[in-house]
Structures are given as structure tokens and as C-alpha cells.
Amino acid sequence: MEPRLSFVTLGVDDVERSRKFYEALGFKASAASVASSVAFFDAGGVVLALFGREALAKDASVPQGTAGFSGVALAHNVNSGAAVDQVLGEAVAAGAKLLKPGQKAFWGGYTGYFADPDGHIWEVAHNPFMPLDAHGRVTLPEPEA
């Protein structure tokens, strides 16, 4: 296995509603999307996909489970604390629930959280120790030799 994450698929109750939410945030749906059943967004090297929650559980052969904290958090990193506050504001304007307003984190960054219409959580973060490259991708410290 190569160390690559190709897709992150969010199980949602209403693909069209969720697609509109993400489009309001600036994501562009690929032509491969199918109106009421699936949406694909290029999210900078990884694909963000939306698919019915029941259909996703069935496809993976797992029980559907209950709503609530998924145990997974997505993050959108930006270059400043001011940008964190701006993105959190945009998300709320698009219909997100603010979980945690932007604030200084103990590790030296500045972050806040919102939930999408299905409760999937997004951190919006400025991490001064992991700068963004020219493509907006996080630069991680290399593995130790």
C-alpha cells in the first residue's frame, strides 16, 4: 500500500442539501456527480465525496449505526487566525453550526470548529508550525531518519 488517501466520503441524509452547503463554501462539484445520489469535489489532491449514509454503510457491509460524533474530524488549514474567523463566519452563513469559536490553542495555533448539516465536524485552523505551500497544502515536518 502506498501512503496515500484518495477519497474521504461523508455519509449524509440528503446529498442535494449537502452539495449545496459545500458549494456555498466554494467547493466545485465534478461532472461525475449525480444529482441526488453522489457528489465529488476536488479538495486539493484528495476527493471529498458525499453519499447517502445508508447507502455508504451498505456498500461497506457495516451496520448503519447511530448519529452523533463520528470519531473523525476534517480540517481546513489557513494562514492566519483572522482567516480562521473568516472561514468560520462563512460556514455559519452557509448553514453550519458553530461548535467552537476561533480561539488560541495550547499548542500555539488558533482554531475553531463547525459542524456540517449532518454533524460532520470541521476544524478551521492556523498552525504556524505547519505552513501551507504554494498549492495550499500543509507542509509536515519530515519523518525522522
Added chain:
Amino acid sequence: MEPRLSFVTLGVDDVERSRKFYEALGFKASAASVASSVAFFDAGGVVLALFGREALAKDASVPQGTAGFSGVALAHNVNSGAAVDQVLGEAVAAGAKLLKPGQKAFWGGYTGYFADPDGHIWEVAHNPFMPLDAHGRVTLPEPEA
């Protein structure tokens, strides 16, 4: 908000156990990782992170919830059906639970699923309609004009 996904953080019961699992699959932990509390892997343009499930819920200001299907699926795309079977075999050898053996999908691809030690689900997929570029990244059809 720019259309970018920066991090996917998996809430786990034991960061060291999960780190070993992902290292066995070929992921390399960044030097920014902290042994028992957090691990970061460059996953090809997006960062895959491991963090305590309770700590993650607390950080996001959400109730911890219950285990079970998270409503989120990750995917690792490869260039052939044979590679799907190979990666599923590697995952099982590393301690994953096989959820669905590799099989033809109705949409024309070939996929299977495994669960990591905390039940986070991964699809391993060959999608002939979304080829991988030189960096191993999925090529999505462009948005319609």
C-alpha cells in the same frame, strides 16, 4: 473558504497501536508526531492524523458519542483490481478486519473494504473512470462549465 481538505483526523483508543498499524501499511510518521498522543502522516497532499477519540471530541466541543459506523469512509485508490486484492491482503496482514472482499462494483470498478483497529473504514478501489495521475492522485472529471 478555498476548496481544500487539509487534515483527516481519526479518533482512536490507542494512538501507539494505531500508529503501528498505519506504519505497517507503509505510512511514515512525521517528526511532529508525539509518541502516545498524536501522529501525523503525509497521505499525498492531505495529512492523515491519529488522536485520542475522547481528546478529539473534547477539542471539538462535541459529546463523545458511541462507537460503530462513523458515517465516514476513507478510500485508497489503485490502478487495477489485482492491486485492490493485494492491498486488502496487506491490510489484513497488518491487523485490519476485512469487511468486504474485493469484488466488481455495479458502477464498473472493483472494490473492497477493511476496518482499522478502531473500526474506521477504508475502501480500496480501482475506478477506471478516475485514473491516477503521476502523483497517485485521483483525476476527477472537471466541473461542468
